[in-house]
Amino acid sequence: MREAVDDFADHLARVRNRSAQTVRAYVTDLVSLLDHAVRMGCADLTELDLTVLRSWLAKQRTMGAARTSLARRAAAARTFSAWAHRTGLLAGDVAAPLASPRAHLELPTVLRADQAAALMDAPDRSHAPTTTDAGDAAPARSDDAAPAGGGNDEPAAVLLRDRLLLELLYGTGVRISEACGLDIADVDQARRVVRVLGKGGRERSVPYGVPAQRALDAWLAQGRPALAAPRSGRALLLGARGGRLNPTTARRIVAGYADAAGLPRVTPHGLRHSAATHLLEGGADLRAVQELLGHSSLASTQIYTHVSVERLRAAYRQAHPRA
Incomplete structure (x- = not known):
């Protein structure tokens, strides 16, 4: 066996x-x-x-x-x-009739647009969470959370990295593994597009906006050089000790900034949900959102239409005299 x-x-x-x-x-x-x-x-x-x-x-x-x-x-x-x-190991496909339990449909938690904006601004306001770069091989330390100053460029660089991480996650809707897997060469700054390697090895190009470009410029000019080490390679996002940023650490960073800014608990996937919902609420085509998110099936994208309907119902109940 x-x-x-x-x-x-x-x-x-x-x-x-x-x-x-x-x-x-x-x-x-x-x-x-x-x-x-x-x-x-x-x-x-x-x-x-x-x-x-x-x-x-x-x-x-x-x-x-x-x-x-x-x-x-x-x-x-x-x-x-x-x-x-x-392959001949079984005489028949014995599991073909095996039914799967139907999962409960749970609408994803999303931030409002103003809450997302507050989260993007959190690093600039020194709302730095207490995290450790678990992806680096050295013993954990909490310099990710240190405020800028003290004659050391490293804490300031970490804040610049955190700002770029947040802008990429919300501005592109990429998965956390996709963001952490980006290399510098994957970013086309002239067209403001990132090349992402998604699930199943599928590659897609995702545009990003002006705020993410500003965060990228600051990170590449002032942040990444301060953290870069021989083992950094061409990784775009680095941990505080020079290795490629670990997705586990990135999740802590996002949750920490949300908590420090007084926002609801949010994960990197929650930012992905938020990006998709805000795109649809802004009039984006469902097929376009599917391509941006890298969903192989449109059914995976359609859940975000339910999110928008729920928000519409909430606004109706709050504002309409006949609600």
């Missing part, structure tokens, strides 16, 4: 071109499934059947797994079963 797991992981990475995170998640789910199958008396992979699969998902649910997690695990089981059938 171990060999089958390794071959399946190789198939996901090389043939299906899935991200490393997706491969890890699917392999973790598969190991859990096969462990459950062994506990149910399956001596080898050929004894895997629909009863075992359903029993595995039922056990996951009793252990408190969320509907979204159960849906992903069912998808992992179906993907593995189809692959194993094609």
Whole structure:
């Protein structure tokens, strides 16, 4: 069974071109499934059947797994079963009839336009959060949060980096992994466009506005040189110790500035939601927003139309005398 797991992981990475995170998640789910199958008396992979699969998902649910997690695990089981059938490891595609629990539709939390503007201005107002650059290999320190001054260019550089990070996330709607993965060469300053490598290795170009360009100019001229180290390479966003900015650290930075500015709790993905919602509220075409966000399916983008409707209903209830 171990060999089958390794071959399946190789198939996901090389043939299906899935991200490393997706491969890890699917392999973790598969190991859990096969462990459950062994506990149910399956001596080898050929004894895997629909009863075992359903029993595995039922056990996951009793252990408190969320509907979204159960849906992903069912998808992992179906993907593995189809692959194993094609490669001759299973006589049939035993997971094909396996149903996924329907996840509850949860509308994403978004900031109002004025709240987003306040968050963008937070680094300029020295609303610096307490964070650590977990992506760097050295022991954690809190110089990300230090205010400018004291004869040291590093704290000021960190604030310039934070401003650019916020402007990129909100101004382009890119994912946090995409923002942290940007190299300097990925930015076309003449056209104000960034080249982003998204999920599944799909590349897209996303425009950014004048505020992000100003933040970029300041970062490249004054901020990045102060933090750059031999191991920086061509990474656009750097940690306080010179390595490429880690997504985990970037999430802390966003949450910290929101808290320091007195705003609702927000994540980088919340800024992505906010960007999409504000684009649609401003009259952007749904297909254009789909392209900007890098969604493979329009259905993924349509959730933002529900957000706009909810805001419209809230405004109606507040303002209309017949509400």
